[in-house]
Amino acid sequence: MTMRDNEPTTAPATPHIPSPAEMAAEVMGGHKPHASPAVRSFARELGVDLALLQGSGPHARITFADVKRYVRSVVASRR
Amino acid sequence: MSATSPQSDTALIPAIATDADPEETREWLDALEAVIEKVGPERAHYLIEQLIQMGHRTGINIPYSATTEYINTIPADQQPKAPGNYEIEHRIRSYVRWNAIAMVLRANKDDSGLGGHIASFASAATLFDVGFNHFWRSNAEGNGDMVYIQGHSAPGVYARAFMLGGLTEQQMDNFRREVDGNGLSSYPHPWLMPDFWQFPTVSMGLGPIQAIYQARFMKYMQDRELKNTEGRKVWCFCGDGEMDEPESMGAIGMAGREKLDNLIFVINCNLQRLDGPVRGNGKIIQELESDFRGSGWNVIKVVWGSYWDQLFAKDKQGHLRQRMMEYLDGDYQTLRARDGAYLREHFFNTPELQAMVADWSDEDIWRLNRGGHDPHKLFAAYSAATHHKGQPTVILAKTIKGYGMGGSGEAQNITHQQKKMDTASLKSFIERFDLPIADADIESLPYLKFAEDSPEFKYMMERRQSLGGFVAKRKRRVDPLPVPALAAFDALLKGGGAGREFSTTMAFVRALMLLLRDEALGKRMVPIVVDESRTFGMEGLFRTIGIWNQEGQKYTPVDAGEYSFYKESKNGQILQEGINEAGAMADWIAAATAYSTHGVQMLPVYVFYSMFGMQRTMDLVWAAGDQRSRGFLIGGTSGRTTLNGEGLQHEDGHSHVLSATVPNCISYDPTFAYEVAVIVQDGLRRMVAEQQDVFYYLTVLNENYEHPPMPEGNDVAADILKGMYSFRKGSEGKLKVQLLGSGAIFCEAMAAAELLKNDWGVEADLWSCPSFTELARDGHETERQNRLHPGATPHVAHVTKCLAPTQGPVIAATDYVRLFADQIRPYIPHDGRRYVVLGTDGFGRSDTREKLRHFFEVDRYWITLAALNALADGGEIPHSTAAAAITKYGLDPNKPNPTTV
Structure with a gap:
């Protein structure tokens, strides 16, 4: 049985191809807090979970100041 | 596949064993992921570039990887919608495919041993069709695109011309039967079909190198205001196996350096050469990608057809991409020679991959097509290539050799040489492409044509008319220019006088100076040198007419202020190719055929070290003859004993034997200045005034001696020429x-x-x-x-x-x-x-x-x-x-x- 030639004649419906953002989220296992490696290292030293923070930088990037502010607020709340 | 291989490893996290501080690695990667997700891939790219630059600045030796993933460069959701009616185009293409096969089969029906190739065009049909229908403007008048057709695909071009009424059925039957007239040449040969073919391409590698120099010569014509070449393109089709010829890739660095954005290479990557796979153990597309990108080219990969898009849509984890990268060319070839079940079992080999096609039938899987057989993907690539600025573009299109030939040839190792198909294979071909041929007629191999009032015929004609006419059309002559009379060379005719010694090289350079000052011809002269100008005493020309360089001269030459300084300029006239005879010969051919390709008579004069002319680039000289070139080749420092001192590899004692083998090459080994003058003047008469398709090879010497005046007598000039x-x-x-x-x-x-x-x-x-x-x-x-x-x-x-x-x-x-x-x-x-x-x-x-x-x-x-x-x-x-x-x-x-x- 011969198959008909299958060169696509009508323009194929364009499926949604996963964007790099979607792929990054998938491959790396979920949505990561937006922070630089240096801030990540700083947060790790202080034992801060960045997932709990709201960033104040562009695109809600978490800054050093955000981490410090968070630590201060936690410490203050424990007093 | 090893996790340390940089090309194949798509895993983002390196193996723990090789990672000294996984925590730190994780932080960097997490940070990057967040940037990709929150800000976007462009920002992520910028950061990566900055990191690499920082690395370079601090002296870390970071090797450069020029490859991308084994997927299409243009993602499906960024591909422009192709105009045109693709159902009609498919029907047309099916006829073209059939006719291309029929003409080869008919030529070989009676065991005449005439040969021919089916499989190359079968793999390239869509590559050509998209160009014919949507991109290539006719160059019949020297204003369009120049298309270097892959030689072995000639039957496809004949088939199309036949359907448009440009060739008769009798001519089709005379494929490879040229001797009795009205025949069609095996491959593109302007000598044999001077109104049809423009560029001989079939000596593998000569198409690519000539196309590169052709594209640059277009820029030369533009810069020197001899022809407006804005928007014109050079398209070059070659095979992936052909890229192994040194000539194919030898000049790609020049194309990148010279920013030839009027040049488009389309490499038909059917993964097969004559005997077997091109890179069974690797990936030819990846290899070519890094070679071309490293040479400054824009690379567009067209690997996968539209049917894969829905799988890419599901591939959020990158498993499919990883599999595509690790699978080897030799295995890809085997896949297409089997069936859907085999493909499912061997390609979709992990649970994740199997899941992707779990609800697909074997037929669905078999339908997964390659990019080079998908007109939509190709249109997107061609469109991107024609709009790209500042770089030449290479399109790497993955195809199947012998596409459509079924079990008798598709992806088989024997397919390149195949020129017969059994009736069963033909029958399934007819079914596959839905051709109107009854079973009873199969044996007679009828040609197929659309009626002139059919939508298909009208579509073909309308497409070509909108692109300025036919592609397979060659201009044969231009209006002749006046050429100087012999008397204009008086200084050479009267000799140097007693005691005044000089060489025939000097005599030739004087003749060249005279021509450069000629009102009609001066601008049309194209002096070409391969870094030997000083050897031949031509350095005076640097200052007077300048060396052409698109960028002009941005530096201060070391000899600035001296009389004949090294002057490069945007409107310079000399083509200085460096130590590069093949390139200079390709330059010369471009100029020597400008009468046809641009409709402008040019007169190239390529001066080389005679030992490194004919002997080194003979295949290009042969192609120059085929192409009906007109111009002068000058073998300097000639003669086995006249070039003293330089020894075995330099002393030429046989270039005249080689030049004698080219029928339209007229060779001379003159002794005296007046002989040079008579020969050059007559060359101009024949090539320019009379538009004869001949070219000249003159050997000139570096030995100085006295030159007498031309002897008296009516017949002397005529006899010199004889x-x-x-x-x-x-x-x-x-x-x-x-x-x-x-x-x-x-x-x-x-x-x-x-x-x-x-x-x-x-x-x-x-x-x-x-x-x-x-x-x-x-x-x-x-x-x-x-x-x-x-x-x-x-x-x-x-x-x-x-x-x-x-x-x-x-x-x-x-x-x-x-x-x-x-x-x-x-x-x-x-x-x-x-x-x-x-x-x-x-x-x-x-x-x-x-x-x-x-x-x-x-x-x-x-x-x-x-x-x-x-x-x-x-x-x-x-x-x-x-x-x-x-x-x-x-x-x-x-x-x-x-x-x-």
Whole structure:
């Protein structure tokens, strides 16, 4: 049985191809807090979970100041 | 596949074992992921670039990887919607496919052994069709695109021309049957089909290198305001196997450096060469991607067809991409020679991949197509390529060799040579492409054509009309320009005067200067050099006409302020190719065919080191002949003994034997300045004024000697052109010889005439023979003419005509192998006279000219000895006289034959 030639004649419906953002989220296992490696290292030293923070930088990037502010607020709340 | 292989590893996190601080790694990668997600891939790219730059600045040696993933460069959701009616185009293409097969099968039906190729075009049909329908503007008038068609795909181009009414059924049946006229050449050959084909491409590798230089020559024409070439493109189709030829890739760096954004390569990556896979153990597309990107090209990969898109949509984890990358070309080939079940089992081999196609039938899987067979993907790639600025583009299109041939050829190792298909295969081909051929008619292999009032025919015509006419159409001539009369070269005709010595190279350069100042031709001259201008005394031209460089001259040349400084400029005239004979030859061909490709007569003059011209680039010279080139090739520093000192690899004693093999190449080995002038002027007459498709090869010398004025006489100029003229008659005498010579060795013959007269009382007539090759051709033609017209008044060859009234043996000496002057032996009058040829057979070596001429036995003493011996053999003098000459001139009778040492 011969198959008909299958060169696509009508323009194929364009499926949604996963964007790099979607792929990054998938491959790396979920949505990561937006922070630089240096801030990540700083947060790790202080034992801060960045997932709990709201960033104040562009695109809600978490800054050093955000981490410090968070630590201060936690410490203050424990007093 | 090893996790450390940089090309194949798509896992983002390196193996723990090789990672000294996984926590730190994780933080960096998490940070990057967040940037990709929150800000976007462009920002992520910028950061990565900054990191790499920082690395470079601090001296970390970061190797550069120029490959991307094994997927299409243009993602499905960024691909423009292709205009056109693709159902109609598919029907048209199916007919083209059939006709291309039918013509090859018909040509081989009767075991005539004519050959032909089915599988190459089968893999390339869609690549061509998208170009024909949507991109290529006709160059019939020298204003369109120049398309270098892959040679083995010629049947597809014929099939299309046939359907458009450009070729008849009879011509189709004469594929590879050209001798009786009205035939179609096996491959693109402008010599054989001068109104049809523009570019010969089938000597593998010559298409690509010529296309690159063609594209740059377009920029030259534009910069010099000789032709507006804005928007015109050069398209070059080549095979992936063809890329192994050094010529294919040898100039891609130049194309990148020169930013040839008018150049598009389409490489048909069907993964197969003649005998087997191109890169069974690797990936030709990835290899070519890094080669081209590293050379500054824009690379567009068209690997996968539209049917894969829905799988890419599901591939959020990158498993499919990873599998695509790790799978080998040899295995990809095997996949397409099997079926859907095999493909499912061997390609979709992990649970994740199996899940992707779990609800697909084997037929669905088999339908997964390659990018080069998808007109939508190709349109997107071609469109991106034509709009790309600042770089040449290469499109790497993955295809299947023998596409559509089914079990009898598709993706089989034997497919390239296949020129027969059994009835069952044909039947399934007909079914597959839905062709209107009844079973009973299959054996007769009917050609298919759409009626002129059919939508398909109208569509084809409308597409071509909107693109300016047919692609397969070649312009043959332009309006002739006036050429200077011989008198314009007066300075060369009257000689240098007593005591003034110079070389024929200098004479040629003077002729070139005159032409550069000529009102009509000056601008049309294209001097081409390969870094040897100073060798030939041409450096004065640098300042006067400048070296062309698109970028001008941004630096201060070291010799700025000197009289002939190294001047590069945007409107410069010289093409300086560096040490690059193949490139210069490709340049020369582009200029030498500009009358056809641009409709502008140009006159290229390529001056090379004669040993590195014909011998080094002979295949391009042959292609130049095929292409009906017009221009001058100048072999400088020629002659085995005249170029002293340089030795074995440099001393040319055979380029004239090679040039003689090209039928439309006219070769000369002149001795004197006036000969150069006569030859150059006549070349202009033939090539420019009369639009003859010939080109000239002149060897010129670097030996300085006196140049006499041109001898008086009505026939001298005409005889120079025929290749032999009377330079000086000896006195009347009982003993006479005829001395012939060319180039520098003719001066030795002149000296021998003196020795013969003074030492031995023998008079000599001197004949300068600027072209033994033209003499031989005239002899061949005469002989043939007489053979075909028995009983008619016989024609007489020029050599015979010159020598018949003379007396005495004939001695010829040149700076070339004996074969060169021996060509005229049959035309020496058949009156019992000896014809003795001296030449420089053997390997050259370093020494003075005198020593070398003695070594090769072509100097005045050896000529004298040869003349005396010939007289003795003819019984005119005793042999003891010849023996006396050996003693007198100190010649060693036991000297080894020069060819043996």
